[in-house]
Amino acid sequence: MAKKTLEKIVIDKGEKIALANRAVIDRAGALALNLIGSPGCGKTTLLERTIAELHGPSNGQPELQVAVIEGDVQTTFDRDRIAAAGAPATQIETAGACRLDAAMVAKALADFPLDGVDLLVIENVGNLICPCGPKLGEHLKVAVVSTPEGDEKPAKYPTVFARADAAVFTKIDLLPHLDYDLDRAISDCRKINSRLKVFALSARTGEGVSEWIGYLRTLHRAQQGGG
């Protein structure tokens, strides 16, 4: 038997499926965010607050229609929370996988109509590391990190901040009770990614929420205007 050297292969890490997902989302005219953060950092609470702000009073026409794809290892708790907040939601249970991938999202999208949806949020499995890899078809990645986790988290887990378009620091109402240096955390984020948009808020008290909502409005307008 002879030996044969073959040409190199660039590994496709799910980009093709992610592009197909993106096409489905773009056809619906929605803006898609991939929300990444540790378990318990407040991703779902941030979404509940975001839905309340963008949907307004339950009897009125929403300013922006939000829909959510929830990713968790197990249970439909988060889907139920989002549905209770008034937004269409579907749940991916990954059965052990530590992050969503494009194929899982493709399957969810197949049964989840996006008609009339302005903002599609894909809430990834709670994890600050693994979800950084796979592209899902989102337009933007948003890192969510809470103050009780400690102010060294951006420096310790830089990849998510390097790849994210925005970072949201949550639970700032707890700052008086914590030894947390918000300036240090934000400055580390900016060292990793000088383009990162940074928000600091409390979904519970509402402090800082309007800046975050303003950002979403701006993104949506830019998408409607720029195609």
Place this chain on the structure above:
Amino acid sequence: MSVAASICESVARRVGAAEIDEMVVEVGALSGLNPDALEFCLEEAARMQGLRLGRFEIEMVAGKARCACGHVYEASDLLAPCPKCGGFERDFTGGDEIVVSRLVVESDGEEDS
């Protein structure tokens, strides 16, 4: 593990069930992949894919960064500033690729070297 599976699927698609004599996988230093974990997973993924994997190696490849000052340099640390101007206004332009850069198989056909 899913990266290892993707690698083995791509390789199997290229070579069929051929015996792989030698394989080199280049991993970008900013990819977030741990080479030891990938090595372990590759052996398992090859077995699951029915590939006979001989000698293989994982090579880490430095990432690239382009600073606002114009300096282009090799980067392996997301927190390190531009070595020329000390600033942080830089874009990471590479370092998350995974490439099977060398693949030598046993072949019935002609020898190539």
